[in-house]
Amino acid sequence: MDAKIKTTSETRETFKDFLSSKGLRVTNQRLAIFDAAYEHPDHFTAEDLLERSRDIDDSVSRATVYRALPILTESGLIREVDVGRDYKFYMANRNATTFQAQVICLDCDKIFEIDAPFMEWYGKTVADKLSLNVESQRLQVTAHCEELIASGLCKRSGKKA
Numbered sequence: 001m002d003a004k005i006k007t008t009s010e011t012r013e014t015f016k017d018f019l020s021s022k023g024l025r026v027t028n029q030r031l032a033i034f035d036a037a038y039e040h041p042d043h044f045t046a047e048d049l050l051e052r053s054r055d056i057d058d059s060v061s062r063a064t065v066y067r068a069l070p071i072l073t074e075s076g077l078i079r080e081v082d083v084g085r086d087y088k089f090y091m092a093n094r095n096a097t098t099f100q101a102q103v104i105c106l107d108c109d110k111i112f113e114i115d116a117p118f119m120e121w122y123g124k125t126v127a128d129k130l131s132l133n134v135e136s137q138r139l140q141v142t143a144h145c146e147e148l149i150a151s152g153l154c155k156r157s158g159k160k161a
Contacts, residue, residue, distance in 0.1 A: 104142050110145070
């Protein structure tokens with residue numbers, strides 16, 4: 001990933017170039033989905049993305065969102081986060097310069113991203129010892145947010161967040 005921080009409009013142009021390079025049309029719906037995904041401040045699901053995309057362009061369909069997600073992740077501008085549920089989470093890939101580990105709250109499903117630069121080295125070292133090439137790797141920690149429950153900020157605490 002570039003060390004240079006790109007603006008949203010530059011990143012949007014990168015996405016349009018990616019679509020063109022794949023022989024895909026640049027449509028208003030795809031751009032609305034991209035904008036909704038890239039401007040989302042946190043992790044989101046496909047259903048969250050559908051809702052936000054429809055706020056931008058009400059002609060966006062559920063099928064279009066589900067077809068666009070693999071394109072978005074292939075572009076490298078959005079990344080998929082699998083936390084072992086029957087659905088995936090996604091997040092804009094903004095300014096990530098090191099490996100990101102996820103800490104997942106078992107109480108409210110909040111996902112915290114933590115820099116874990118040692119993981120890239122560790123994965124490569126282990127794979128090299130076994131004469132393998134790293135295809136992918138992830139580090140996920142599951143935990144309870146006891147302080148957030150006590151403060152009422154956890155959405156599963158029974159109190160309003």
